[in-house]
Amino acid sequence: MALQFSEKQKKLSSALVNGPLSLDQLAERTNLKMSDAQEELKFLMQLKLVSLQGMPPVYALKDEVANELKHRKMIELTDDNTFRVEIMIEVQGVEEELVKRQSEKILENLAKEPFFKIYSKKVAPIEKVDEKYSTYIDVNLSVRDFRGMVRLMFFYGPASIEVIKPSKIEFTLNDFQDGLVDMTDMVHAYANYIMGILNRKQIEEFNAKLFRGVGNAQHVKASQGKPETKENPSVDDLPTI
Template identity: 25%
Template structure:
């Protein structure tokens, strides 16, 4: 079976048009996953990238999933874990709004993200407020789950 190319040329052409004619944003991002088994690392990464690609507001044209690497003593605070597998992927996509990139960061957790185009951004007040409310909502979800929150100074 031939190796699947990481860039879908048809989707990239449509993405290029969205950026040049409609002012969409182009971004590159890296994702990382760590698992005890090699197949689990690869499968988890494939599912994660696939879920992002299926979002209606994301046009992903490059999905390059690397081969999992064996890592010795991956978590220093867990000495009982002697080895694990790390899988890294690079995704390039276009989105219509800056708020969409914020959503990717909050819901898909890339380890890094780079805005490739345009060189300058302008946010209207509604979009800026939407971003702030999305971040506030995420913080409240952490609080409700008992896994975080904001320390109130008294």
């Protein structure tokens, strides 16, 4: 996932988007103490995101960083989506070309989604691990609402997700209801698919262990006792799917 920046570092970077500034100017525009601003700028310089130029010295964002921030700010002007997240999607396959095409298809589909707005995307170089090829896709995007978040998680299955904002979430009853309905439909679709590829014996074993686990949980709640480990099914006990 992306490197985490402090609020002070974000303020300084934002102030530098439109051009170089001296330390005095940066401190004034960000309402930071000069000592704090200087300390944060040292960190940004270590990452080679900011450079110190000229005499008298001024701080400047690297061109590619400034251009990327301007690009994101332009998107934000018309973005009223509720959530901003960064996700990592892993792609694997037995053929390198297949992994490449699948990665391109995922990005194409994300861009078409009315629920999402893409801020940035990056595909890692494809690597061969044992007999498989793999890569990962980092995407910074906004999501319209709770229903859109459900769609993102179920259809794209990110290996990890970082919520950038908001710090507090509010959504309407209709949005919550629509998201739960979509979630129910997707869970049933997955269940039907799994049942379709298991044979009768595997289904019976799966159901027996599943309901045995439910029974154990109810027994523990009623007795407040601790169940024996052997009575609780683990992941290893489930049939291979």
